[in-house]
Amino acid sequence: MIPAFIVENSPALMVIVPLVAAFLSPFIGRISSMVRSIWVGGAMAVTSTIALILALDVYSAGTRLYVFGASAASAAVPPDSGGIPIRIIFEIDQMSALMLVITAISGFAIILYSLSSERSHTGLESFYTLYLLMITGILGMVSTGDIFNFFVFLEILSLASAGLIAYRVDGGVAVEAALKYFVLSTIGALAILVAIGIYYGQYNALNMAMIAARMQFSVLDQVALVLIIAALAMKCGAVPMHFWTPDAYSMAPSSITALLVVASQASLYGLFRTVFTLYNVTLNAATVGWLIIILGVLSMVVGVTMAIPQKNVKRLMAYHAVSQTGYMLLGVGVGLAVLGNQSLLDAFGYMAMEGGIFHIINHAMYKGLLFLTAGAIFLRVGTYNLNRMGGLGHSMKWTMVFFVIGALAIAGIPPFNGFASKLMIYESVFVFNPLLAVIAMVVSILTLASFVKVFHSIFMGPALPEYSGVREAPMPMLVGMGILAVVVILFGLFPGIVVESLITPAAHALVDQGAYIGAVLGGA
Amino acid sequence: MFWNLPLVAVVALVIIALAIIVFKKNLIKVFLGIVILESAVNLFLITLGYREGGIAPIYTNAPPASMVLPTPQALTLTSIVIGVATSALLLSFAIIIWKKYGSIDIDRIRRLKE
Numbered sequence: 001m002i003p004a005f006i007v008e009n010s011p012a013l014m015v016i017v018p019l020v021a022a023f024l025s026p027f028i029g030r031i032s033s034m035v036r037s038i039w040v041g042g043a044m045a046v047t048s049t050i051a052l053i054l055a056l057d058v059y060s061a062g063t064r065l066y067v068f069g070a071s072a073a074s075a076a077v078p079p080d081s082g083g084i085p086i087r088i089i090f091e092i093d094q095m096s097a098l099m100l101v102i103t104a105i106s107g108f109a110i111i112l113y114s115l116s117s118e119r120s121h122t123g124l125e126s127f128y129t130l131y132l133l134m135i136t137g138i139l140g141m142v143s144t145g146d147i148f149n150f151f152v153f154l155e156i157l158s159l160a161s162a163g164l165i166a167y168r169v170d171g172g173v174a175v176e177a178a179l180k181y182f183v184l185s186t187i188g189a190l191a192i193l194v195a196i197g198i199y200y201g202q203y204n205a206l207n208m209a210m211i212a213a214r215m216q217f218s219v220l221d222q223v224a225l226v227l228i229i230a231a232l233a234m235k236c237g238a239v240p241m242h243f244w245t246p247d248a249y250s251m252a253p254s255s256i257t258a259l260l261v262v263a264s265q266a267s268l269y270g271l272f273r274t275v276f277t278l279y280n281v282t283l284n285a286a287t288v289g290w291l292i293i294i295l296g297v298l299s300m301v302v303g304v305t306m307a308i309p310q311k312n313v314k315r316l317m318a319y320h321a322v323s324q325t326g327y328m329l330l331g332v333g334v335g336l337a338v339l340g341n342q343s344l345l346d347a348f349g350y351m352a353m354e355g356g357i358f359h360i361i362n363h364a365m366y367k368g369l370l371f372l373t374a375g376a377i378f379l380r381v382g383t384y385n386l387n388r389m390g391g392l393g394h395s396m397k398w399t400m401v402f403f404v405i406g407a408l409a410i411a412g413i414p415p416f417n418g419f420a421s422k423l424m425i426y427e428s429v430f431v432f433n434p435l436l437a438v439i440a441m442v443v444s445i446l447t448l449a450s451f452v453k454v455f456h457s458i459f460m461g462p463a464l465p466e467y468s469g470v471r472e473a474p475m476p477m478l479v480g481m482g483i484l485a486v487v488v489i490l491f492g493l494f495p496g497i498v499v500e501s502l503i504t505p506a507a508h509a510l511v512d513q514g515a516y517i518g519a520v521l522g523g524a
Numbered sequence: 525m526f527w528n529l530p531l532v533a534v535v536a537l538v539i540i541a542l543a544i545i546v547f548k549k550n551l552i553k554v555f556l557g558i559v560i561l562e563s564a565v566n567l568f569l570i571t572l573g574y575r576e577g578g579i580a581p582i583y584t585n586a587p588p589a590s591m592v593l594p595t596p597q598a599l600t601l602t603s604i605v606i607g608v609a610t611s612a613l614l615l616s617f618a619i620i621i622w623k624k625y626g627s628i629d630i631d632r633i634r635r636l637k638e
Contacts, residue, residue, distance in 0.1 A: 086595075143570045148599055155606045166617065171633050172624030179617045186558055186610050188547070193565050194601060200596065247636050425635060 002053055010054040011066035011090040014100075016138050018047045022132035026125040033124065037115050040128040044111040047135060055097040055104070059505065065145075066090040073085060084209045085520055091145030093516060095504035097141035098357065099269050101502070102364045107135050107488060113480030114255035117379055124213040127167060133160035134259055136483035138266045143522065147278075148206045150270060151189060154235075157263055158185040162188050165260075171208040177251035181244045188231035195224035208277060209520035212513055217282040225283065228274050229291070235267035238329060241299040242322045249318030251382070257314065258368035265360050268325065272332055272510060280513040281340045288307040289337025296329030297436060300443045308450050312384045313374050317367070317452060319409060323443060324363045326465020330440060331356020331425045334432050339511065353507040355424030360490060361502070366409035367393045369484040373403040376473035376481070377458065381409060386457045393459035395470045398470050400459045401418045402481045407455055409488050411448035417488050420495030437509075453483050530571040537564035551621065551628035555614045562607040569600045 006013065021043030029036035057063050065073040068088045077085045092100070111131065118124060137157025144150050162185070168177035198221070200206060203214040215221065234241035249257050273289060303323025310316035338344040374398045377392065378384055393400045409416035412423075420445060424476030430437035472478070491498050509515065537560055544557030573596025583590040622628055625635070 028526075086593075152602060152606070155610075159609055162613060166620070169620060169624070171635070172621055175617050175620045175624070176633050176636050179614075179621070179633075182610075182613065183545075183554070186614075190561055190565050196564070196599075197569050197572055197596075199601075200569075204598075206595070267627060289607075325544065337536065470593070 006050065007053060009056055010050050010057070011064065011069065011092060011143055011301075014047055014050040014054060014143075015136055017043060017050065018132040018136045018139070022129045022136065025128045025132065029125050029128075035120075036124065040132065041111055043114055043132060044108055044135065045242075047139070048108040051100040051104040051139060053255045054092060056102045058092050058094060058097040059501070063091065063093040063509070063515065065519055067327045067382040071167040077522070084205050085210055088149055089145040089207060089520060090143050090207075091209065091516065091519060092143045093506075093519070094509040095143050095269070095273070095357075098502055098506040099266065100139065100486040102265065102361050103135065103138050103142070103262055104131050105317070105483065106258065106364055106368050107138075107484040109480045110255050110258050110368065110372070111480075112483070113258075113375070113477045114253070115376055116480075117255055118253065118475035118476045121168075127164070130163045131161045131165075131256070131259070132163065133157075134256075134263065138263055139265045142269050145208050146206050147199065147208050147211065147335050150208075151192055151196060154267075154270070154522070155189055155193065157181065157266070158189060161185075161248075161256075161263055163262060164247050164256045167256070168251075168253055170213065170251065174251040177244075177247035184241070185235060186232050186473070191231040195227040207274070207520060209517045212278050212280065213517045213521060215279060215282050219278065221279075221420075225274070225279060225288070227250070229271060229288075232267045232271040232274070233295055236264045236271065237299075237322050237325055238295045239322065239326070240295075242299065242303070245322050248466040249321065249371075250312055250314040254314070254378065257318075257375075258371040261367045262364050263372065264325065265364055266304070268328060268360065272285070275336060276510045277513055280511075285442060286337050287338040289333050289335075291330040292329050292333030292336060296333055297439055298330075299323060299326030299329060300440065301326075304443050304450065306444045308446065308453075309385050311382045312376070313386055313389075313454060313458070314371065314384050316386075316450065317370050317374060320364075320447060320450070321367055322424065323447065324359070324367065325409065327422065327425055328363070328430060329357050330436065331359060331421075334429055334436075335507070335511070337432070345511070348431040349514065350507055350511075351424055351511065352428035352432065352506075354503045355421050355428060357506050357510075358421035358424060358495075358499060358503045359418075362409065362421050362488070364416060365484050365487045365491070365521075366406045367397075368414070368479055368486060369402060370406040370410065372477070372481045373399050373406060376409050376477055379473060379477075380470045381467060386454065389458045390461045390467075391463040392467065392470065394463040395467070396459075396472050398478050399473055399481075402460070402478075402485050403455065405485045405488055407451035409492065411446045411451055413448070415489070415492045416493070417491035420492055420499075422498075529610070530567060530574075534564050534571065537561075537567065548630050549631055551618050551630055551633070555611065555618065558614070559607070559611060562610075566600045566603055566607075569596045569603065572596050573600075599638065600630045 025040055028039045067076050137153045140153030162178045162182035165174045199211050203211050205211050237245040270330050300323050303319050307319035331352045335349045338349040409418040412418045426437050541561035564622045575592050578592040581594050
């Protein structure tokens with residue numbers, strides 16, 4: 001059905017297609033804007049399809065290895081290299097495949113949305129170039145098995161995101177936000193590069209599986225671990241390093257904000273990959289686990305308390321994004337804290353990790369949806385200020401429905417997907433430490449309170465005279481939001497199927513370091 | 525002792541760079557701090573790759589013995605290229621900030637906070 005060539009080379013294709021399409025789009029855009037829309041939309045559709053084909057293949061046939069510059073994946077370790085995989089390797093296990101699914105769905109929904117929302121703006125030549133570069137960066141980050149390659153894709157992602165955050169200069173304010181983001185992420189990336197140097201100096205390898213197989217957890221490795229955790233926790237917006245998040249999220253165009261959420265998840269993936277695959281049981285699981293739990297709890301509490309007084313709807317949502325990232329860190333942190341103790345892991349560790357990982361995909365969907373609704377409102381009303389909105393429920397009915405779906409999902413109300421993952425986190429974390437579960441529930445209630453307020457001030461009340469000419473958002477934007485909304489509802493209605501087929505394999509792949517190493521080094 | 529000198533230089537450069545980034549108020553100087561930090565990291569990578577008496581992996585000239593694996597040099601080259609892109613983007617931000625705000629003093633770039 002699907003040509004074998006495409007399945008065979010899908011890891012390379014899904015990075016090459018957006019990369020080539022990105023740099024061709026300024027030239028193709030010269031023909032007409034219609035042709036450009038078809039080109040970038042088509043490129044993203046092809047990329048998403050390839051990524052989904054690959055993810056399907058990984059879920060049915062197990063970890064995929066793609067060795068660049070070799071004729072077959074079995075040549076991962078060349079015979080004359082002294083047992084070191086010197087080629088660049090993409091290694092896609094179930095956890096990576098899950099991230100591919102997230103990127104494919106969100107990337108496609110968001111480009112449909114932005115084709116319509118950005119149509120009246122200028123400077124679209126490079127907008128889509130940067131958009132597709134972001135997609136390249138995310139897909140590369142989540143599928144690479146080479147730590148230096150990870151750094152390169154991280155930098156591609158940072159450069160493209162910074163360019164897009166500053167895209168609508170807006171009197172310089174957006175540039176200020178992008179500057180803050182970019183200075184921080186450059187310093188963070190350099191910290192990661194130092195850590196890569198430390199690994200290379202000790203283990204003569206850049207391949208993650210090779211480093212993991214040789215990991216000694218010496219003092220230098222601890223330094224490297226700290227550098228990587230600090231840099232990636234900053235990139236995903238965990239609390240002590242979260243201050244760029246509200247600025248960047250609120251200043252970027254709304255479609256880009258939704259993609260930045262996915263980009264943050266890719267950094268989160270990098271964090272989990274480092275902790276679980278590179279170090280796994282060699283590190284002091286309880287200490288690092290508690291470190292991540294504390295980061296998570298701080299993010300949850302600080303994020304939601306900062307969100308409540310905000311007047312700007314996107315800033316408010318950005319603080320909620322920080323808060324929701326805390327749930328993922330909490331869930332996976334609990335799993336990490338009991339790593340190495342099989343009975344505790346079976347009792348609640350796996351469930352906590354599954355909850356955390358499930359929350360990653362759920363968050364990408366409902367948070368993306370919320371940011372897109374905020375963008376649709378801004379398109380029609382021209383303000384993000386909550387105090388100046390009101391009564392939009394009369395004119396923007398579909399946007400209101402999508403907003404309600406997103407808001408109920410983020411607050412963890414059944415039958416939406418946020419409920420499913422949060423319930424898993426509550427149950428398992430309660431066994432681990434009841435206090436943490438209580439904090440998580442209180443944060444959830446505060447989230448609901450905050451979104452009730454937002455809903456009321458945007459959509460309820462009498463129709464305001466100054467917004468009498470406001471119409472519903474254009475059709476492609478509604479379709480983009482609709483895709484995400486349907487996923488939110490489906491994941492909420494059938495969480496059992498999703499968890500069983502997508503999430504559990506991902507959590508087990510993350511914990512099972514031996515399988516990751518064995519795929520490259522051959523049953524090490 | 526002598527062998528450690530490059531690593532001492534790396535640490536010194538990192539400290540200088542971080543001090544500049546944290547304490548300087550001029551945006552251009554902050555960017556220079558970032559560039560110095562990049563150089564420090566590049567020097568670190570090159571130092572890791574240095575082998576005393578090693579043979580450079582240039583096939584036409586090399587004697588038939590084992591050569592040095594040039595991975596750290598390749599990493600450094602990549603990192604330099606990324607550094608150029610980073611500097612270009614940062615400086616273009618500085619230009620826009622200067623045009624819109626009339627200042628590159630970081631204490632005055634605070635419109636987001638209002």
